[in-house]
Amino acid sequence: MKNRLISIVTAALFIAFSGFDVVAMSKDYPLQITAEAKGTTAEIRISGVIHQWQNSAAEFKKQIDGIIASGIKDVTLYINTPGGSVFEANEIANEIKRFSGTVTGYGGALVASAGSYLALICDTFEMAENGQYMYHKPMGMISGNEDAIESNLKLLKNLTKQYRTAYAEKTGLSEDEIEAKWSKGDVWLSAKEAMEQGFITSVSSKKEKVTEDQKALFVACGAPNIPIEKSKTETKMKNRNELIAKLKLPADATDEQILAAVSQATEKAGQVEGLQEAQATALKEQAETLVDNAITQEKKITADVRDQWVKMATNDLAGTTAILKAMPAIAKPSAGLEGGGTPQAGRDKWTLEDYQAKDPAALEKMIVEDPAAFAKLEEEYFNK
Template identity: 35%
Template sequence: MAKIPFNISASKQGNRGLIRITGTIGLDTNADLFRSQVDSLVNDGVTDVHLYINSEGGSCFDAAEIVNIIQSSFSGRITGEGGAIVASAATFIALHCNSFTMPENGMFMIHKPSGGKEGNVRDLESYTKLLRDIENQYYNVYKNRATDPQLLEQQWNAGDWWLTAQEAKDNGFITDVKGQATIDERTAAVISACGCPRGKFPKIKKVATNNENKGESLSQIAEALDLPSDATLKQILEAIAKLKGEETPEKAVQSAVKMGCIGVSEQSEFLTIARTNPKVFAGLMRKRKIQASADVQAKIDNKVNTAIFDKRILATAANDWRKLFDLDFDTANAVLNQIEPIGKIVYHESRQDGKKPENRANWTLDDYRKKDPKALASNPQLYERLLEKEQTK
């Protein structure tokens, strides 16, 4: 798994409900189950609910839907507590609690909602309006709690605002600071991936005691960073370096343009996403790379299959040509275009009368039907090629 799995559940604890939200928020993962659990609590007469949140954020739209479900279902008091990290969309849920407690070594981070979408102008305009509406909704919630609205506006426009639990309390976003959270290497990797400044990074509790455990910890860190579980330490450090900003948004976008993942006209839009939310940008780039790879393979398959059909190459050589195209598409294409199709090679049949044999290079299907139908009957591939040529006229 590339990320800590999202999990949301609702259960009864004494006379009140307990809702746990962990991992990357995405309500569509198990929305029906969560709603059924909430409905069961409501039918059981539960009015008060307590939330536990340990999340790096996720979908701002899903977070808003979670809030809607909770507020429309429970008429009593809503209390909450955070784990090691309450960030991004998770803070929006936290601020809808009547009270919210954080451990003193926990991290609280807010920023503007961000996202990305592909489509035509109408699709993008519609999505932009939707994103602007959700941004205003988020900002107003923070502003209603902020002890210093001017500082909030300044930080809101600056980017990620990382606060310790005490700073979150001083700024009005939470109500209490109590206890300590256990922050292991996996949780630390998630906090690091979110971009927590080095100066505010919480202390890590060492859990690896032998080489086997250390290897397992590296695997967990790799997965939290969206890397393969068998990623090397060098790859992990490079990924963390990128997320910490050592690779600037400008360089990331330029690199994506060179790889063909971003069009020239899209640079400005994706630069904004890279600056405001590197995680969303990285996710979009992964999707673009997968699509680009699929497009290239489709293009290669089309070139190779056309060459086989035109009798430029043998079908048995198809895989070799695909490898050549993978290595250098332009060079392979140039070489392939220099190969004369068999159909264009002038060949002559022997004639007993001594006359010059006829050149059949330009014969049509109708010519063969009239002049040499036996040739069609004995050569099905010739018939199919001529029929295809005639149908495409």
């Protein structure tokens, strides 16, 4: 696999093994590459967009020289990149290939494009459980006269062929199968899918921390599945004992079980709230129907006191129904009732039935102007 990496660079053909704007994205996610000795192993870390490698090349090569001189042969390679320049990725790979021992690879949240090709030089490659792997055809921007364009197009076709062969040899898939997959565009795989298809050798039980910047990078790359940043509850679970007690879970409940119970409780709470709202709406509708019927059909109350009666019916539908049922229809005030509706002396012993029978207009006025007196009549009526 290692002998198939390309070592050609041409100024007329800029090939970025990626569909995004490498130059623009590299400003927000610059290439970061380091190499240092960790015991008997060289630890190399690559992150950010693979662009402007020349800014890091001299220092990186110096670090590699020192590590090799110390006798270290094996490498652990960490990759978390959306990809970038094919040629720069190849130069980085050539530096790593200088080590004579085993190259053990680890993938973070994103191993894509030229990053996925870098992963091919590893003897083994493990990805985070929530990591995503993406590969596709090399892409290029060709400029120049017709001779230059024809020459560079041939180079691009050769690169595509060699990459297709490299992926096929790594995975065991045929070149026709690789062609069929990437001819449709970017091929995005979960860590599990990448392992099942042979691009990587294992999946870690650990999840990579997903930051807001990492999420933005997935969006910029056109990933179909944008990872969700882990919440404080998921990452820290400081109040786990309190949650376990409130949710009535066993003391040894896992974070996943706690989160599932919280989600279920939240869903139930939402259902209860929705039911309560529906019941309140239905009750108000019943109250309005009751009062409107008393106004328009039964002629027991007048429209100017509708809101007060609706409020009363909403608070006590059964009691208000009973009051309205017992009330007679509104009669014209008679001369013997001293003003028809104006409270008069001598009525201090009148009951609710007396007002309903003798002066319903006065009763309506009392409800509006003296609700305390009406409440007293109502209480005497229901408690006698």
